[in-house]
Amino acid sequence: MKTFNWREWLIIVICIGLPIAYLASIYGSLPDIVPTHFNHKGEVDGRGEKSTLLVMTLFMTGISLFTYFLVKYANKIDPKKSGQSPELLQKIAYMLLVFLSAIQMVIIHSTQTGSLEGNKYLLPLIGLLFAGLGNFMHSIKPNYFIGMRLPWTLEDPENWRKTHQIGSKLWMAGGIAIAFITPFFNGAPGFTMTMAILAVIVIYPMIYSYRFYKKQQHEK
Numbered sequence: 001m002k003t004f005n006w007r008e009w010l011i012i013v014i015c016i017g018l019p020i021a022y023l024a025s026i027y028g029s030l031p032d033i034v035p036t037h038f039n040h041k042g043e044v045d046g047r048g049e050k051s052t053l054l055v056m057t058l059f060m061t062g063i064s065l066f067t068y069f070l071v072k073y074a075n076k077i078d079p080k081k082s083g084q085s086p087e088l089l090q091k092i093a094y095m096l097l098v099f100l101s102a103i104q105m106v107i108i109h110s111t112q113t114g115s116l117e118g119n120k121y122l123l124p125l126i127g128l129l130f131a132g133l134g135n136f137m138h139s140i141k142p143n144y145f146i147g148m149r150l151p152w153t154l155e156d157p158e159n160w161r162k163t164h165q166i167g168s169k170l171w172m173a174g175g176i177a178i179a180f181i182t183p184f185f186n187g188a189p190g191f192t193m194t195m196a197i198l199a200v201i202v203i204y205p206m207i208y209s210y211r212f213y214k215k216q217q218h219e220k
Helices: 006-027 051-072 086-113 118-137 151-155 157-184 188-219
Strands: 033-038 044-049
Touching: 006 051, 006 086, 033 051, 033 086, 044 051, 051 086, 086 118, 118 157, 118 188, 151 157, 151 188, 157 188
Parallel strands: none
Antiparallel strands: 033 044
């Protein structure tokens, strides 16, 4: 029988509890109508009743828990039965849980300040997420839940391995670049730079993978 993992549940409770506690601490001071949507420049382009924040926070809490347990127990529901390292899945699950919690905190904070401040908080968080995923990517085995799940990577372990080795380096470098560069750019330039970097680090491994697949087909 498995023992109750106090450390795991303490981390879960902290991650899902912090946004709720933060919202509760400022809820009374918020106006009845608060910002609910922001454009790519971080400017308010939608407003609604502050009760919307309660619904949003509960919804995001559900998403966070679902994502955490989906990743943690990916081995049990993966049709490929890839046998990922449970420790690896646990680390990725923790990372996603922390990321989603931080995103909630940023959103709640933005309703108080009236500005999303994406270049200061949101974009660096996205960069750190990609850098973190890149750090684990080279260790991920072929599966249907995590990684670059392309038709040719799923059918060829060697293609999967090489694609994820390339992707690991690019995601780490690109993520770190986003995290440390975007805070120095205000508004649209930071957003544009982030989208450009993400396009490169996501699309290039896909192109590499497809070319590797075509090369193998030609050799056969």
